[in-house]
Amino acid sequence: xxxRDETVxxxxxxxxxxxxxxxxxxxxxxxxxxxxxxxxxxxxxSIVGNAIGMALGGLRPxxxxxxxxxxLIAMDQIVNQMAKLRYMSGGKIELPMVxxxxxxxxxxxxxxxxxxxxxxxxxxPGLITMVASDATAAYYGLKKAIELDxxxxxxxxxxxxxxxxxxxxxxxxxxxxxxxxxxxKDITVVSYLKMLHDTLKAVPVIEKxxxxxxxxxxxxxxxxxxxxxxxxxxKKTKRFVIVTEEPKTGSFAxxxxxxxxxxxFYHLDAPPLRICGEDVxxxxxxxxxxxxxxxxxxxxxxxxYWGREHGI
Amino acid sequence: xxxxxxxxxxxxxxxxxxxxxxxKKEGEIVKKDEPLVEIESDKAxxxxxxxxxxxxxxxxxxxxxxxPVGAPxxxxxxxxxxxxxxxxxxxxxxxxxEEKKEEIKIPQKKPEKKEALPEGTxxxxxKKTAAQLGVNIKKLQEEGKLPxxxxxxxxxxxxxxxxxxxxxxxxxxxxxxxPEEVYQSVKKDRIDKKAVEKYIKEKNIPEISAPSDIQxxxxxxLSKSTQIPVYHITHPFDVKYLLEKKDYTLTTYLxxxxxxxxxxxxxxRTIYKEGSFYTYPTSNISVAIAVxxxxxxxxxxxxxxxxLKEIYEKLQELKEKAKNRNLSxxxxxxxxxxxxxxxxxxxxxxxxxxxxxxxxxxxxGAAVDGIITVTFTFDHRVINGxxxxxxxxxxxxxxxxxxxxxxxR
Numbered sequence: 100x101x102x103r104d105e106t107v108x109x110x111x112x113x114x115x116x117x118x119x120x121x122x123x124x125x126x127x128x129x130x131x132x133x134x135x136x137x138x139x140x141x142x143x144x145s146i147v148g149n150a151i152g153m154a155l156g157g158l159r160p161x162x163x164x165x166x167x168x169x170x171l172i173a174m175d176q177i178v179n180q181m182a183k184l185r186y187m188s189g190g191k192i193e194l195p196m197v198x199x200x201x202x203x204x205x206x207x208x209x210x211x212x213x214x215x216x217x218x219x220x221x222x223x224p225g226l227i228t229m230v231a232s233d234a235t236a237a238y239y240g241l242k243k244a245i246e247l248d249x250x251x252x253x254x255x256x257x258x259x260x261x262x263x264x265x266x267x268x269x270x271x272x273x274x275x276x277x278x279x280x281x282x283x284k285d286i287t288v289v290s291y292l293k294m295l296h297d298t299l300k301a302v303p304v305i306e307k308x309x310x311x312x313x314x315x316x317x318x319x320x321x322x323x324x325x326x327x328x329x330x331x332x333x334k335k336t337k338r339f340v341i342v343t344e345e346p347k348t349g350s351f352a353x354x355x356x357x358x359x360x361x362x363x364f365y366h367l368d369a370p371p372l373r374i375c376g377e378d379v380x381x382x383x384x385x386x387x388x389x390x391x392x393x394x395x396x397x398x399x400x401x402x403x404y405w406g407r408e409h410g411i
Numbered sequence: 412x413x414x415x416x417x418x419x420x421x422x423x424x425x426x427x428x429x430x431x432x433x434x435k436k437e438g439e440i441v442k443k444d445e446p447l448v449e450i451e452s453d454k455a456x457x458x459x460x461x462x463x464x465x466x467x468x469x470x471x472x473x474x475x476x477x478x479p480v481g482a483p484x485x486x487x488x489x490x491x492x493x494x495x496x497x498x499x500x501x502x503x504x505x506x507x508x509e510e511k512k513e514e515i516k517i518p519q520k521k522p523e524k525k526e527a528l529p530e531g532t533x534x535x536x537x538k539k540t541a542a543q544l545g546v547n548i549k550k551l552q553e554e555g556k557l558p559x560x561x562x563x564x565x566x567x568x569x570x571x572x573x574x575x576x577x578x579x580x581x582x583x584x585x586x587x588x589x590p591e592e593v594y595q596s597v598k599k600d601r602i603d604k605k606a607v608e609k610y611i612k613e614k615n616i617p618e619i620s621a622p623s624d625i626q627x628x629x630x631x632x633l634s635k636s637t638q639i640p641v642y643h644i645t646h647p648f649d650v651k652y653l654l655e656k657k658d659y660t661l662t663t664y665l666x667x668x669x670x671x672x673x674x675x676x677x678x679x680r681t682i683y684k685e686g687s688f689y690t691y692p693t694s695n696i697s698v699a700i701a702v703x704x705x706x707x708x709x710x711x712x713x714x715x716x717x718x719l720k721e722i723y724e725k726l727q728e729l730k731e732k733a734k735n736r737n738l739s740x741x742x743x744x745x746x747x748x749x750x751x752x753x754x755x756x757x758x759x760x761x762x763x764x765x766x767x768x769x770x771x772x773x774x775x776g777a778a779v780d781g782i783i784t785v786t787f788t789f790d791h792r793v794i795n796g797x798x799x800x801x802x803x804x805x806x807x808x809x810x811x812x813x814x815x816x817x818x819x820r
Contacts, residue, residue, distance in 0.1 A: 337536050337563060368536040368563045410534070410562030 100245050101131055104159060107245060110137040111146060111163030111199075120165050121201060121260045143173040147198060151180050154196040159245055167202035167216050167254065174219070181250045182225035194250045197241070203293055203344050204392050205257040210380035213388075215292075215345040220252040221322040221354065227251045228321040229274055230291045234264035236319050239272035254321075256292040277325040279332070283314035285411070286402065287332040289355065290342040291318040298342050300395035301402070308403045309411050321351060329355075330363055337368035338409075340402060344392050347375035369409035374401050414463045416485040418478045421452040421459075429477045430484065431456055435467045441487060448484070465489035533561035541566045544591060570594075578604040586611060586618055625705045625736075632767045639765055640791045646803050648810050651781030656816075661783075662698070662752055663723045665775065667819060670694035670714025672805045673748060678794040679802055680747050682768045688793065697746035697766065698726065700733045707733040708766050710746040718820045750775065760784040770794055 101107045109115075109124055115138040118125035128136045139146050143164055150162040164170045170177070177198065184192045204213045220228040229244055229251055231237035237255070244251040280295070281302065286309075290298045295317050302313045314332050318325065333339050339359050343352045356371045376392040393401075418428045431449040435441050447461040469486040472478055528538040531548025540563050541548050548566070551557040557565055571580055571590055579602050583590055588607075597606055610616075622630060653664050673679045673694040681690040694714040700707045709729040711722060732738045747770050751763045754777035763774035763786070771789040789799045809815055 365535045365539045368534045410558075410560075410564060 147173040147176040164200040201255040203256040209383040213381035277328040278317040281315040283312035285311035301399035304399040340372040342374040674715040697749040699751035
């Protein structure tokens with residue numbers, strides 16, 4: 100992208116000389132220099148504010164916030180400027196910008212560094228919220244996010260960085276179309292980011308225990324949401340599950356379940372199921388930390404119990 | 412100082428009072444104990460005197476209004492000078508009871524045709540299915556014929572067992588038919604296998620089945636074979652002598668003879684693959700063996716070095732292996748020429764399709780008066796007509812050479 104389009108610039112804490120806290124921007128500083136790969140002070144509100152200014156001025160900034168936990172400082176710029184300027188200018192102002200940030204429970208980083216906050220972004224009108232659940236989505240999805248003329252919050256996951264994955268060659272990649280990563284006919288499971296991988300680990304167990312076949316849908320975009328793919332799947336399977344890492348109360352998962360209940364009520368043969376994190380600040384103790392979020396074992400167990408209870 | 416006049420309690424049972432008449436106008440001076448207003452209680456109409464001296468600056472309750480006891484009805488300014496400074500204005504009367512109701516209008520929607528959902532405890536999709544199939548969930552749950560809550564599969568399995576026999580359901584499954592659809596069409600209280608068979612015949616419904624793995628490979632290979640430019644040579648052979656010999660089957664003899672002749676014809680030991688010719692050093696002949704709907708092409712190798720007995724035994728072994736579907740990769744590799752015999756079925760003459768990576772195939776028909784008609788199919792890319800003709804004539808020579816045939820063991 101940076102090669103093709105010289106208006107693409109990167110800014111964030113340690114994205115330049117150090118190569119990014121998670122090594123995402125490694126090598127770009129050497130290649131494109133300090134004018135296009137900009138190290139910023141530790142001031143999230145100004146990082147996003149600067150990016151908004153750059154976007155207004157005709158650049159395509161990609162701002163990195165080191166982790167989603169620190170984006171709260173920048174919420175004023177994100178919610179009051181980034182999400183609204185296009186609307187408040189009657190469409191005259193475009194904001195071709197991306198704010199990238201990893202989220203989620205890593206390993207023992209404690210409550211203030213382990214949050215999943217997609218609910219905050221997906222509930223703001225005017226923001227596009229995308230996620231990168233695998234290498235394919237990270238590569239094509241980020242490209243699309245940068246190409247879009249609207250502001251995008253681009254969520255990644257701290258534990259997906261070290262995972263080895265292949266990028267599947269795609270002729271065309273539509274970030275607003277969900278992928279069916281596994282076909283099935285009895286249960287629809289929607290997930291994204293790390294929970295998608297945990298779900299896929301749980302699926303063989305579920306299929307064996309319940310003697311069913313599970314369809315797994317991977318979302319690339321949380322808002323807008325590809326309800327069409329979800330609806331087609333639920334019409335076939337009649338059962339809906341969503342697995343997310345965020346705390347359950349008021350979660351993004353709740354929003355999806357609401358949509359499913361509203362639009363697909365008469366297709367459902369079982370109540371929709373949310374498998375989410377617990378409503379607690381993530382504990383530091385590793386055992387408690389694992390107890391506070393879904394794991395492959397928990398996902399399998401909850402879906403199996405739920406299936407048995409509701410007529411599978 | 413402002414003093415609020417309130418609705419007085421005139422009797423011990425009075426809860427509301429009605430203003431009948433104001434005896435003073437706004438702006439007039441009122442003396443203490445001077446009659447101020449006429450009020451109708453639950454029993455009578457009474458004059459109510461003023462409790463204070465001052466200017467009546469505001470009347471809050473109009474004549475005819477009913478108000479609860481304690482509700483303010485007027486304001487008296489006790490300081491007369493101050494009252495003069497209050498500008499007289501036409502006040503909006505608060506506490507007006509006449510609220511203008513905003514009517515909510517709902518535009519008429521075209522009613523969608525929807526089946527009424529049956530009563531009972533069941534999932535939404537179970538109810539929808541029950542409505543379509545006319546299943547009374549509540550009644551059946553009371554009778555204990557459906558679980559509580561009921562799910563879609565319960566409704567369906569009840570419906571199936573209620574209207575279909577077991578064998579009918581098996582038949583439906585075999586033809587991939589939906590019982591619901593069949594029921595809509597047949598509309599009988601009990602649908603048995605016969606009724607389903609009748610339905611299948613009437614609607615001319617094919618049974619769809621997937622090819623086995625072996626069939627799939629065969630289909631793929633045969634489709635490839637159609638791309639080979641081929642020609643046919645048909646020739647009768649006199650095999651009376653061989654038919655009289657009862658020691659080995661005709662096929663065994665033919666494999667031996669073909670193999671011996673092949674040894675002298677490199678063209679028949681050659682296949683064409685991806686732009687190159689591959690010429691093999693020995694006579695390897697594959698034999699078409701049919702097992703049920705599947706076809707195998709196992710190979711007998713080094714035919715020129717084998718005795719009739721060895722060929723015969725190998726043939727039996729390959730047939731056995733094909734029947735049990737345990738031919739090894741080694742068994743099906745390396746042939747450059749193939750033999751297919753339909754003579755045992757009484758077929759007199761036929762063309763065979765060249766299996767992939769063969770130079771040709773011989774289709775052998777039934778013997779008529781000791782004469783068999785063999786049709787050779789050759790890959791023209793590998794072997795041309797003249798060579799093929801010489802190959803065929805050499806086979807004839809050998810079959811007519813009783814010394815050679817006698818020498819075979």
